Amino acid sequence: MSNFALVLNQARQKDQCLVLPGAYDALSARIIESQGFEAVYLTGAGFANSGLGVPDIGLVTVSELRDHVARVSDVVSIPLVVDADTGFGNAINMRRTIRMLERAGASAIQIEDQVFPKKCGHFSGKDVISLNEMVQKIHAAVDARDSNELQIIARTDSRAVFSLDVALERAAAFKEAGADIIFVEAPESIEEMRIIGKSSDLPLVANMVEGGKTPLKTVEELSALGFSIALFANAALRSAQKAVTETMAELKKTGSTNGVLHALSGWEDRQNAVGKSYFDELESKYSTEESL
Numbered sequence: 001m002s003n004f005a006l007v008l009n010q011a012r013q014k015d016q017c018l019v020l021p022g023a024y025d026a027l028s029a030r031i032i033e034s035q036g037f038e039a040v041y042l043t044g045a046g047f048a049n050s051g052l053g054v055p056d057i058g059l060v061t062v063s064e065l066r067d068h069v070a071r072v073s074d075v076v077s078i079p080l081v082v083d084a085d086t087g088f089g090n091a092i093n094m095r096r097t098i099r100m101l102e103r104a105g106a107s108a109i110q111i112e113d114q115v116f117p118k119k120c121g122h123f124s125g126k127d128v129i130s131l132n133e134m135v136q137k138i139h140a141a142v143d144a145r146d147s148n149e150l151q152i153i154a155r156t157d158s159r160a161v162f163s164l165d166v167a168l169e170r171a172a173a174f175k176e177a178g179a180d181i182i183f184v185e186a187p188e189s190i191e192e193m194r195i196i197g198k199s200s201d202l203p204l205v206a207n208m209v210e211g212g213k214t215p216l217k218t219v220e221e222l223s224a225l226g227f228s229i230a231l232f233a234n235a236a237l238r239s240a241q242k243a244v245t246e247t248m249a250e251l252k253k254t255g256s257t258n259g260v261l262h263a264l265s266g267w268e269d270r271q272n273a274v275g276k277s278y279f280d281e282l283e284s285k286y287s288t289e290e291s292l
Helices: 004-013 026-034 044-052 062-073 091-104 131-144 164-177 190-197 219-225 235-254 258-263 267-273 276-285
Strands: 018-023 040-042 080-083 108-112 151-156 181-184 204-207 229-232
Touching (some): 004 018, 018 235, 044 062, 062 080, 062 091
Parallel strands (some): 018 040, 018 229, 204 229
């Protein structure tokens, strides 16, 4: 398990906002690492969309998520921040979820206070559990981790359900319960973001959802507002979706991909992205062919 706390602390010491891109599968995680990012976010919405072909409405199971984390952990070396939704049940379920995901390779785990089945943080019709229940789930998460290096990110969706004041009250209680990082989801104005940014001395997450409820700001602007983590959870998935749609439309229309070759990864780029040369070396090392 890589140390996300160390990476985050190094960024905070430089007064920088850590950029956290979202990966939806192992290949997108490898690409993110290859571009020099210091950590990767395993988006729950992205996994539901890409892995199951369904919306982010709580249909992923904990065992599916564990296997997903293990696959990504096997091919990247940067810390994995894992979206664990509501923890897949009550406080007892939360204990099991934390243990499973930590052992699979998670370096930080995000949990939230929505009622199960949860919804995307920028969907309407959300609801949240009681504050006491969420506090106990955070206690369970903290108690369950094998290493104190595993960071617990506590998210509240209560801004959309009640008010920003309630969300801030919950965030303060999450800190007291032992959360390492605070995530107030879906503020709706720059002023609300500014208030959140001044609300805690713990690291704070800003979620940049293109087309969502929160104003889109640059990483530098988010840092100035008081946020330590700039989350871009589904930029990779949405860019891939658009590219695939356009390529398939061209193939259907013309019967060829010649018109979109400029938009496709080159043959060598594709092999480099999945580390083919490394496996070529392994084949050579373990070859059963005798040299002449």
